[in-house]
Amino acid sequence: MPDQTDFDEIVAYLTRTTRLSPAEAVRIVHEILHFMDETPDDFIRRRHRALQTAGCANSEIFARITAELAQWRFRADDYSERQIRRAIYG
Amino acid sequence: MCGIVGYIGKRDSAPILMEGLHRLEYRGYDSAGLAIARNEKLTIVKTKGKVRDLERILPERLKGTTGIAHTRWATHGEPSDRNAHPHSDASGRFAIVHNGIIENAASLRAKLEASGVAFKSETDSEVLAHLLAAMPGDKLEDALRAVLRLVTGTYGIAVVDALRPDSIVVARNGSPVVLGIGDREMFVASDPAALVRHTQSVVHLDDGEIAVVRADGYETATLEGGPTAKTPLTLTWTHESFDKGEFSHYMRKEIAEQPEAIRRTLSGRLESRFQTTHIGGLEMAARELLEVKRVKILGCGSAFIAGALGAHLIEQLARVPASAEPASEFRYRNPVIEQDTLYIAVSQSGETFDTLAAVQEVKRKGGRVLGIVNVVGSTIARECGRGIYVHAGPEIAVVATKTFTCTVVAFALLAIHLGRLHDLSTAQGARLLAALEALPGQIETILHQEARIATLAQTIAKHENAYFVGRAAGYPIAMEGALKLKEISYLHAEAYPASELKHGPLALISPQTPTVIVMPRDDLFAKNVSTIEEIRARNGLTFVVTQPGDPLPVAVDAVIEVPKSEPALDPLLLNIPLQLLAYHVALARDRNIDQPRNLAKSVTVE
Numbered sequence: 001m002p003d004q005t006d007f008d009e010i011v012a013y014l015t016r017t018t019r020l021s022p023a024e025a026v027r028i029v030h031e032i033l034h035f036m037d038e039t040p041d042d043f044i045r046r047r048h049r050a051l052q053t054a055g056c057a058n059s060e061i062f063a064r065i066t067a068e069l070a071q072w073r074f075r076a077d078d079y080s081e082r083q084i085r086r087a088i089y090g
Numbered sequence: 091m092c093g094i095v096g097y098i099g100k101r102d103s104a105p106i107l108m109e110g111l112h113r114l115e116y117r118g119y120d121s122a123g124l125a126i127a128r129n130e131k132l133t134i135v136k137t138k139g140k141v142r143d144l145e146r147i148l149p150e151r152l153k154g155t156t157g158i159a160h161t162r163w164a165t166h167g168e169p170s171d172r173n174a175h176p177h178s179d180a181s182g183r184f185a186i187v188h189n190g191i192i193e194n195a196a197s198l199r200a201k202l203e204a205s206g207v208a209f210k211s212e213t214d215s216e217v218l219a220h221l222l223a224a225m226p227g228d229k230l231e232d233a234l235r236a237v238l239r240l241v242t243g244t245y246g247i248a249v250v251d252a253l254r255p256d257s258i259v260v261a262r263n264g265s266p267v268v269l270g271i272g273d274r275e276m277f278v279a280s281d282p283a284a285l286v287r288h289t290q291s292v293v294h295l296d297d298g299e300i301a302v303v304r305a306d307g308y309e310t311a312t313l314e315g316g317p318t319a320k321t322p323l324t325l326t327w328t329h330e331s332f333d334k335g336e337f338s339h340y341m342r343k344e345i346a347e348q349p350e351a352i353r354r355t356l357s358g359r360l361e362s363r364f365q366t367t368h369i370g371g372l373e374m375a376a377r378e379l380l381e382v383k384r385v386k387i388l389g390c391g392s393a394f395i396a397g398a399l400g401a402h403l404i405e406q407l408a409r410v411p412a413s414a415e416p417a418s419e420f421r422y423r424n425p426v427i428e429q430d431t432l433y434i435a436v437s438q439s440g441e442t443f444d445t446l447a448a449v450q451e452v453k454r455k456g457g458r459v460l461g462i463v464n465v466v467g468s469t470i471a472r473e474c475g476r477g478i479y480v481h482a483g484p485e486i487a488v489v490a491t492k493t494f495t496c497t498v499v500a501f502a503l504l505a506i507h508l509g510r511l512h513d514l515s516t517a518q519g520a521r522l523l524a525a526l527e528a529l530p531g532q533i534e535t536i537l538h539q540e541a542r543i544a545t546l547a548q549t550i551a552k553h554e555n556a557y558f559v560g561r562a563a564g565y566p567i568a569m570e571g572a573l574k575l576k577e578i579s580y581l582h583a584e585a586y587p588a589s590e591l592k593h594g595p596l597a598l599i600s601p602q603t604p605t606v607i608v609m610p611r612d613d614l615f616a617k618n619v620s621t622i623e624e625i626r627a628r629n630g631l632t633f634v635v636t637q638p639g640d641p642l643p644v645a646v647d648a649v650i651e652v653p654k655s656e657p658a659l660d661p662l663l664l665n666i667p668l669q670l671l672a673y674h675v676a677l678a679r680d681r682n683i684d685q686p687r688n689l690a691k692s693v694t695v696e
Contacts, residue, residue, distance in 0.1 A: 027513075034365065034516035 007033075036073050043072060091117050091690040092175075092189040093161040094267070095284045096248045096258045099275025099305045103157035104148065110277075110284035111141045111159050113332060116340065116486040117281065118690030119161035120169035125176040125185035127255035128154035132185050136160075136174035155305075156255040158248045158278070160187035163690050166195065167212030177216040179223035180207065183252050184230075186222070188215035189280050190244035190265040198240065218247065230259045231302050235313055238263075238300075244443070246280050258303045261313070262295040266441050266469055269293040269301060269308055271322055276303045281439075282465070283484060287329040293320045294467050323467045331484050339683045341487035341578070345669050346537060348492045349530030354481040355496040356526055359503055365519030366510040367503040372460065373476040376511050382432040385412035388420050388448045389436035390693065392490035392573060393497065397436045398566040399661055400462075400501030406563075406658050407522070408508035418444035420451075427455035434477075434504075435461045438485060438493040440468020442693055449473050462500050464493050478504065487684045489577045491669050494570060495533075498662050502526060505658070525656035529663070532653040536666040539650065540674075543667055546633060546648050547674030550604055556581060557595060558668075559588040560608035561618060563661045567608045571668030578676040578686050588621040596624060604631035604647075606668070610660045611637045619644050635664050 007029050014025035038046070044065055051061040079087075093114030097103040107124050122144045123136025133152060137143050141161065160175035167173040176185040192198070195214030198221065203209065207220045218237060225233035230251045238245075244264030251257075260267050260278055270277030270285035270292050277285040282292055293308070295301060299318055301310045310318045337343035361368045385404050387397035397414035404412040417435065421444060427433075433452045437445045440463040449470060452459045461470050461477035464485065471477065482496035502522070510519050550556060556575060558568035565587045572583035586595050588607065599605065605625050609618040622632050622644045632646040637654045652663040676683045 030516055031364070034520075035363065 037075055040069065040074055043069070043074070091119075091163050091693060092280070093117050093119065093284065094158070094187050094189055094246060094248050094278065094280040095160075096158040096187075096250075096260070096278030096303070097275070098156045098256075098258050098303060099272060100155060101275065102153055103155055104152040106277075106288070107157050107159035108141065108145060108148075109287065110279060111144070111161055113284045113287070114161050114279075114281060115141055116283070116488065116684065117161070117163075118488055118685055119163050121162045121164075121171070121174035122160065123162075123174045123176055123187075124157055124159035125178070125187075125250060126152060126154035126157035127185070127250045127252050128156075130252050130255075132178060132182055132250070132252045134176055134178060134182075134185060136171060136176065138169050138171050138174060154255070156250055156258065158185060158187050158250055158258060165191055166214040173211045173213050175213075175215060177211060177213065177219045179219045181223060184219050184222045184249060185252075186215065186219045186247060186249045188218060189246040190263070192217060192241055192245065193243035194241065195243075214243075218245075218249075222249065230254060230257065231300060231311075234259050234261060235300060235315070238313055248278050256304060259300065260295065260303060261300040263297050264443065264446075267295040267301075269295070269303060271308075275305055276308060278303055282325055282327070283332055283486075286325055286327055286332065290325045290328075291322045292325055292467070293322050294469070294472065296472070297469075326466065327484050332486060339487065339673070340485075341489055341491060341673055341683050344485055344487055344492045345666075345673065347483065348495050348666070349533050351482040351492045351496050352499050352530050352533070354483070355499045356503070357481070360523050360526065362520070362523055364510075365516045365523060367507045367523070369478055369503055369507060371477055371479060372504075372507070374460070379432075379508060379511055381430055382410060382508075383430040384428065385410055385432045385434060387412065387414040387434045387436060388417040388445060389414065390417050390442050390444050392494045392570060393436040393438060393442070393445070395566050395570045395573065396494050396497040396501070397434070398569070399498050399563060400434070400436070400505070402563045402566065402661075403498075403501050403505035403658055404508060407502075407505040407514055407518075408512050410508060410512070416444075417442070417448035421448040425451065425455075427452055427457040429456065429458075431457065433457050433459040435459055435470055435474060436463075436497060437461070437468075437470050438464045438482075438490055438497075440465045440470040442470070444693070446470050446473060462497055462504075464496070488686055488689050489574055489672075491574075495662060495665070499526065499529070502659060502662075522656050522658070525659050529655065529659065532655065532663055533666055536652050536663065537670070539667065540670055543650060543670045544674040544677075546650070547671050548678055549631070549648075550575075550581070550633070550671065551579070551675045551678035553602060553604055554582060555598070555603045556583045557591075557599070557603060557605040558583060558585045558608070559591060559605060559621060560585075561588045561614045562612075563658075564588070564608040564610060564614075564618075564664065567661045567665045567668065568606070570665055571606060571608070571672070574669060574672035575675060577689060578672055578681055578683050579679050580681060580687070581675060581679070588618055591621055592624060596628065599625050599628040599630040601629045601631065604633060606633045606635065606671070607646075608661075608664050608668075609634050609636040610657070610664060611639045611654070612657055612660070622646060635667050637664075 095110030192214040221237040246265035246267045270289040401412035461474035463471045480496040558572040560568035569585040572585040575583040
């Protein structure tokens with residue numbers, strides 16, 4: 001999890017456009033980032049457990065997870081310097 | 091403390107009453123007795139001593155399907171046969187058993203004696219039997235109401251009338267009474283432990299209530315006569331949980347049960363998706379909790395010490411000022427109750443009189459209070475209306491072990507919840523949740539060190555005095571270690587903040603006074619090393635409870651190591667060896683570990 005210094009822009013925006021104080025905005029950003037801080041594999045296992053507990057069959061579960069995977073935001077894999085260069089310069 | 095059992099139904103009552111009395115033995119008592127109504131007569135048998143002494147003197151054929159019984163813990167009058175309950179009036183028609191204290195007993199007694207009544211005992215309770223006999227009318231419940239209007243004080247009472255053995259009448263004011271609902275039979279007790287073998291369905295009376303209990307049901311009403319509606323509660327404890335199992339003492343069993351008990355305390359309360367905790371019974375919205383500017387924790391004995399650790403947890407994790415105070419002191423000092431303070435009452439039994447009185451004082455002055463309690467449906471739990479059940483399971487040994495640990499875990503849950511509402515980060519929350527989940531396994535590893543701790547106990551058992559010292563959160567652990575030792579080994583043990591040692595107690599350090607030092611590897615470690623140096627310079631024995639790390643930079647007589655947790659939770663683990671130490675010192679000194687002299691499990695009188 002990166003430090004909040006990386007999120008100054010969104011914190012400033014939230015502070016400017018909502019009733020949140022800077023400290024509260026930092027906290028909200030952190031909470032959401034931590035909430036989304038899951039690898040796809042972790043996400044799939046957690047959702048499978050939850051949907052199974054809710055009584056869903058695997059066929060239904062797999063379809064739902066597929067749909068959810070397309071919507072969820074995931075942490076990026078580790079990029080090497082070479083990959084970063086390639087992303088910038090092609 | 092005193093205990094009440096009653097039975098009415100289709101079976102002979104004596105065996106059921108005796109079994110109930112055995113179940114109440116853990117509460118501490120000095121005499122026991124029972125009364126059985128049959129053929130318009132009462133048979134009363136009572137004696138000083140243990141329930142097994144009562145068993146020896148019971149008539150062989152003791153018939154009767156209505157009866158009441160009692161274990162007495164002396165308050166008014168010495169432990170003796172004649173002071174034991176039940177008490178009866180001169181004609182032998184009414185028998186009463188009473189828990190609590192009748193404060194105006196002396197004046198009532200003087201009036202009765204002036205009218206010619208001869209008393210058989212020195213107890214305050216006997217006045218109730220004679221007053222009953224003096225009341226006109228046929229109905230026992232009406233007579234009892236009239237008597238209770240004359241009485242000042244606290245009571246849990248059960249009464250039988252030889253002429254009307256189809257009912258037991260019970261009443262409550264400040265001392266618990268619970269009804270057990272069976273199949274065409276009913277039970278009465280001051281503690282669900284006495285009836286859990288027979289039924290799981292119970293009704294708790296509230297203060298100012300009276301109940302007429304018949305074999306086929308019960309009716310409850312206020313002292314003024316207005317009917318009250320009660321909803322039966324289902325007990326989750328089974329009678330098996332009241333057995334010692336493979337262990338020779340309840341205390342040892344309850345020490346061993348701590349890993350499982352903690353799992354129950356945590357069950358369903360860790361919200362790992364949000365790195366926080368969820369406490370269903372708290373019933374305080376985030377907005378209300380954020381208004382809390384201070385936390386004041388109230389309890390007695392180990393509950394107070396658990397509260398001191400709880401205060402430390404809340405201050406460290408939530409950065410909300412918190413402190414603990416003995417409820418018995420708080421209630422008498424006309425405390426200022428602040429609207430932005432959250433008061434927390436802690437009690438294993440939920441019946442501790444002083445804690446209950448403190449709760450009532452807070453409520454009377456408009457404060458908000460929540461309870462941290464082990465016994466579901468107990469008086470303090472109901473009086474607070476919201477809080478945390480610790481779910482440690484029944485604790486039979488007089489000394490608290492697993493309930494202390496689980497209460498501190500409950501405080502940790504609350505502190506994390508409060509902390510996450512304030513500034514505790516997601517990462518810190520995640521670490522604390524993982525640490526809580528690791529506690530049961532870590533305690534199991536400490537329990538494996540029992541043989542070493544037992545050897546150390548042999549040394550301490552040879553002394554008559556001991557010091558326990560610690561700093562910051564280590565100090566409440568020193569307090570708890572000293573309390574355990576004095577309660578069950580009768581060895582004089584005193585806890586002191588290590589920082590205060592040189593301000594007085596150091597004068598008492600000598601080879602005859604061993605010191606146990608609670609010493610986590612925290613930023614106060616070096617200061618604790620200095621404390622050891624000071625003790626060793628006076629030739630004092632030093633026993634250190636610490637965590638794995640570099641060798642201690644000072645010589646000590648023994649070291650016990652416990653696993654590391656999160657710093658805020660370390661005290662919980664440092665306490666476990668001290669429980670085993672107290673147990674083995676008491677064992678070496680051949681003490682009555684589960685029922686230490688003069689002590690009661692649940693102190694339901696002032």
